[in-house]
Amino acid sequence: MPATGRRSRRVAVLRCIVAALVVTVLLAGLAVLVFWLVVRPKPIEYTVTGALVKHFNITAPPAAALNATFYLTLAADNPNRRVSMRYESLELYVHYGEGEGAPQLAIADVPGFHQPSRNETRLEVRAVARAAPVADRAARELDHDRAAGQVAVQVRVSARVCFEVGRVRSRHYDMRAVCSPVVIGLSPKSARSFPSVPCDVAIS
Known part of the structure; x- marks a missing residue:
């Protein structure tokens, strides 16, 4: 040729x-x-509806460390009429202070679950800080919070999700929620008057 x-x-x-x-x-x-x-998918909404901390104890610097148990209740709201959600994994982090560099105090893993359309799912999470190391300045601030009877933290949620319409399933997405400030009273009675905290949610 x-x-x-x-x-x-x-x-x-x-x-x-x-x-x-x-x-x-x-x-x-x-x-x-x-x-x-x-x-016509609508945004997913997250809200911290309850918070309590027990066994809160901060050791003095240097080599300061925090011991505490955070009990958090989150409401995950899926307002969509036709779209359900499947959470493959979900992790919750408790940070002290604001911004990306805020020190992490505690972490909790939540088992995956399926959320139907038009459903609000309540997540009861227990995040434990066991001798979590904190910088000297943060330790002094946490000790001041302990004396004041309340501590302000930032709650972050990281999840791997996909969307379902009937039997059709989307690819996996990363979902992140940031809830701040979450002000938790250190007395058991404070849980009764906890004001709900809305979260900023992003899916990518």
Whole structure:
């Protein structure tokens, strides 16, 4: 076969591949658009509705450490009419202070679960700090909080989720929620008057 013919055939094959890719992308985009128009997904909402801390004790610096047990109640609200959610994993972190660099005090793992549409699921979480190391400045602030009878923390939730419409399941997404400030009284009676704290939720 002449070189010109082989080149023409390669060009034709390349054009077919490019056309197929373009059609695939357009169909995928159309499917996403139709899904959104039909389902119209609403944002997921998280709220800390209850908080209590027990056995709160901070050792003096240097080499300061915190021992405490945080009992937290979170309300996970899925307001969607057609979309249910499947949590493959969920972790909760308790941090002291604001910002990304806030020291971590405690962590808890929550078993995966399925959340139906139009459902509010209550999560009862127990996060334990066992000799959690804290910087000297944070230790002094925590000791001041102990004397004042309340401590303000930041609660973070990290989860791996997917969405389901009927038998169709989406790919997995990372969900993060940040709830701050969560002010917890150190006396058992304070749990009765705990004000709910809404969380900022992001899914990527």
